[in-house]
Amino acid sequence: MTAARDGAGTRPSGDLAGLAERQAELVATLVAGGPPPPGFAPAQLAATRAALLRKRAGEVARHWPLLAAGLGDRWSTTFAGWAARRPTAGSLRDGWDLARALHEQRALPPAAAEELAVREARLHYDGLRAPRVRRLPAVGRAGGAVAVQIAGRVRLLRPAPRPATAPTFRGEGVPDTAGSASWISD
Numbered sequence: 001m002t003a004a005r006d007g008a009g010t011r012p013s014g015d016l017a018g019l020a021e022r023q024a025e026l027v028a029t030l031v032a033g034g035p036p037p038p039g040f041a042p043a044q045l046a047a048t049r050a051a052l053l054r055k056r057a058g059e060v061a062r063h064w065p066l067l068a069a070g071l072g073d074r075w076s077t078t079f080a081g082w083a084a085r086r087p088t089a090g091s092l093r094d095g096w097d098l099a100r101a102l103h104e105q106r107a108l109p110p111a112a113a114e115e116l117a118v119r120e121a122r123l124h125y126d127g128l129r130a131p132r133v134r135r136l137p138a139v140g141r142a143g144g145a146v147a148v149q150i151a152g153r154v155r156l157l158r159p160a161p162r163p164a165t166a167p168t169f170r171g172e173g174v175p176d177t178a179g180s181a182s183w184i185s186d
Contacts, residue, residue, distance in 0.1 A: 032087040
């Protein structure tokens, strides 16, 4: 089959540009908190936006399990509140940015502080570009936790202080983000 050569059935380029603009407005509404574009039902947009934020929170929780677990029931609302006006930079970077924001607000749970300290020791992340593996020895600190990276191995030297009501277990290994245990001695 051949296409008609008389121009029938082809769209003018102006229609494609308009479609691209409307699509960009819709994406901005769904992922970056932009205003709803005309012609879309606000309730359905809000439901779709909430579903996308839940999906995004789940992806971040897979990269930052101690952050999500440390926030517990507050994870979804904390993440959604933080991410509502921010387009995603990827799950790893979103979690890192959220952990740093919570650290600045002094609201980072102890286990998440340890996770952040280990990441800061292992990788270099400036908040703009993708994280890169550190080649030189480095120290990561967050919320009282201290991690050190030497020759590619990261060890948690000091855990984050726990609230007085939290039970403590002596002699247990504290897992780093790679899953290996770092032993803490007093």
